Amino acid sequence: MKPDIQHWASRLAALAADSEVPGASLAFWYDGEVYECAVGVLNAASGAPVRTDSLFQIGSVTKVWTATQVMLLVEDGRVTLDTPVAAIMPEFRVGDPRATESITLRHLLTHTSGIDGDLFLDTGRGDDCLRRYVEACADLEQTFPVGDSHSYCNSGFVIAGRVVERLTGTVWDQALREQICAPLGLTHTWTLPEDVLRFGAAVGHDGQGAVVPQWGLPRSVGPAGLICARAADVVAFGRAHLTPGALLADPAALRQAQVDLPNPHAGGRHWGIGWSLDEWDGRQVVSHTGDTIGQHAALWVLPEHGTVVAALINGGRSVEFQHRLATELLRELHAIDVPAPIAPPEQPVQVDVDPFTGVYERAGSRIHVTAHGAGLRLRTEPTGILVGLARSRTLDLVAVDATTFVGRDEGDSIWDAVVFEQRPDGRSYLHYSGRATPKSR
Incomplete structure (x- = not known):
């Protein structure tokens, strides 16, 4: 038709x-x-x-x-x-x-x-x-x-x-x-x-x-x-x-x-x-x-x-x-x-969040990840050239599996996915908004 x-x-x-x-x-x-x-x-x-x-x-x-x-x-x-x-x-x-x-x-x-x-x-x-x-x-x-x-x-x-x-x-x-x-x-x-x-x-x-x-x-x-x-x-x-x-x-x-x-x-x-x-x-x-x-x-x-x-x-x-x-x-x-879109699971997933907390940094962005309740809180901070162009975001993260979390900023209806990666050589990354952001501390 x-x-x-x-x-x-x-x-x-x-x-x-x-x-x-x-x-x-x-x-x-x-x-x-x-x-x-x-x-x-x-x-x-x-x-x-x-x-x-x-x-x-x-x-x-x-x-x-x-x-x-x-x-x-x-x-x-x-x-x-x-x-x-x-x-x-x-x-x-x-x-x-x-x-x-x-x-x-x-x-x-x-x-x-x-x-x-x-x-x-x-x-x-x-x-x-x-x-x-x-x-x-x-x-x-x-x-x-x-x-x-x-x-x-x-x-x-x-x-x-x-x-x-x-x-x-x-x-x-x-x-x-x-x-x-x-x-x-x-x-x-x-x-x-x-x-x-x-x-x-x-x-x-x-x-x-x-x-x-x-x-x-x-x-x-x-x-x-x-x-x-x-x-x-x-x-x-x-x-x-x-x-x-x-x-x-x-x-x-x-x-x-x-x-x-x-x-x-x-x-x-x-x-x-x-x-x-x-x-x-x-x-x-x-x-x-x-x-x-x-x-x-x-x-x-x-x-x-x-x-x-x-x-x-x-x-x-x-x-x-x-x-x-x-x-x-x-x-x-x-x-x-x-x-x-990805969303929180019906049943809570228990994850040890301590290895994921810290600061992740790349050009134009600093991401703070802290423990928050049973999950994590992610806060983005524009840096350098992106100050004034990008806005800060705060997401309270809920575990979907051992390395995948979802969160959404105030006013958002769609959940964002955040994936943490810890490599055998000791490097750690946060994958969010399409970017791989390495852990700095």
């Missing part, structure tokens, strides 16, 4: 209201046709309405686009996934000389480089911003040896974007247009604010529904999260990953599992080339989400069904909203039961 887009516009509005989302845009490709609807406002202060051609920040969904750019160069024979970055850019450095020599493009695109990589450094608006950013990576330390684990790394994708610049001879933004936007006919996909402002553009909102004071991220982190697009353009990009020859000769290569995730409860069980990989109700789901300053995006691709869904919002309880939307939409389209 053909989907009733008016029904979905109504459901989108109801879900947005329930999750306190100011504005949302939905597009999905199903059975050979694209469907679009939009609700709410782009800006709570101005009241400008969301339209289907409005642009939202898609945040880290950008990383799949950057991975695709690199894979286009791989298919063109310009480089391989296992080429060391330093072989392409001899000036590339990180803090560990051995890591500098051994980090490859595959490590960057699968978040397995070990680089402590939440470096949100503004190196200016000039065309040299990525070059200057990569120079600043010389001070980044390793959270683990190269290839040893998985930890979400924004810096790795900026470095990958700089590789694209080196191999194409043009700035990343222009390479993006030439490699992806032009071939796919994407007219509503841009990176720089002066281009985005030619369209209706969403602004982010905080937890109280007020417009955030900063609109977007600096140009220097572009390959990790700067794309702004309408939902239909994001869907068109997702469709290209189901169609050999639309962009890549073998797009399926990107959705082959490369690494198991140490915390498989937060969006996927495995990571491919740029993509998060999971299985819902026996069907493969290839996805990526993105968060910027008060905006959120989700892209889901179902290869077995040929269905692609993009949801873009500008505030509110984003995780709750996207889960409820995916649950309703995929149940109707394909009778798929989307797994429920």
Whole structure:
């Protein structure tokens, strides 16, 4: 049966209201046709309405686009996934000389480089911003040896974007247009604010529904999260990953599992080339989400069904909203039961929490874990560049098993998963929000 887009516009509005989302845009490709609807406002202060051609920040969904750019160069024979970055850019450095020599493009695109990589450094608006950013990576330390684990790394994708610049001879933004936007006919996909402002553009909102004071991220982190697009353009990009020859000769290569995730409860069980990989109700789901300053995006691709869904919002309880939307939409389209988010067990689990208490640190974040009642309390503290950009969070953790806990901050309805890892060599890690954070004391 053909989907009733008016029904979905109504459901989108109801879900947005329930999750306190100011504005949302939905597009999905199903059975050979694209469907679009939009609700709410782009800006709570101005009241400008969301339209289907409005642009939202898609945040880290950008990383799949950057991975695709690199894979286009791989298919063109310009480089391989296992080429060391330093072989392409001899000036590339990180803090560990051995890591500098051994980090490859595959490590960057699968978040397995070990680089402590939440470096949100503004190196200016000039065309040299990525070059200057990569120079600043010389001070980044390793959270683990190269290839040893998985930890979400924004810096790795900026470095990958700089590789694209080196191999194409043009700035990343222009390479993006030439490699992806032009071939796919994407007219509503841009990176720089002066281009985005030619369209209706969403602004982010905080937890109280007020417009955030900063609109977007600096140009220097572009390959990790700067794309702004309408939902239909994001869907068109997702469709290209189901169609050999639309962009890549073998797009399926990107959705082959490369690494198991140490915390498989937060969006996927495995990571491919740029993509998060999971299985819902026996069907493969290839996805990526993105968060910027008060905006959120989700892209889901179902290869077995040929269905692609993009949801873009500008505030509110984003995780709750996207889960409820995916649950309703995929149940109707394909009778798929989307797994429920992880939650506390019905019967309490007794765990010795003492080995997990302490302080865990990485670039931009310090995490304090203390005993609290029968469980733990986790408190995040932004540090360095992230002070003023990220907010502190406090989670009272409940044990699910011997190393897995769940908690949620005040006002959240979805539980976050936290996994503790103690390695035979004595190193201890906390896996939370996609990152591996080593214990410092």
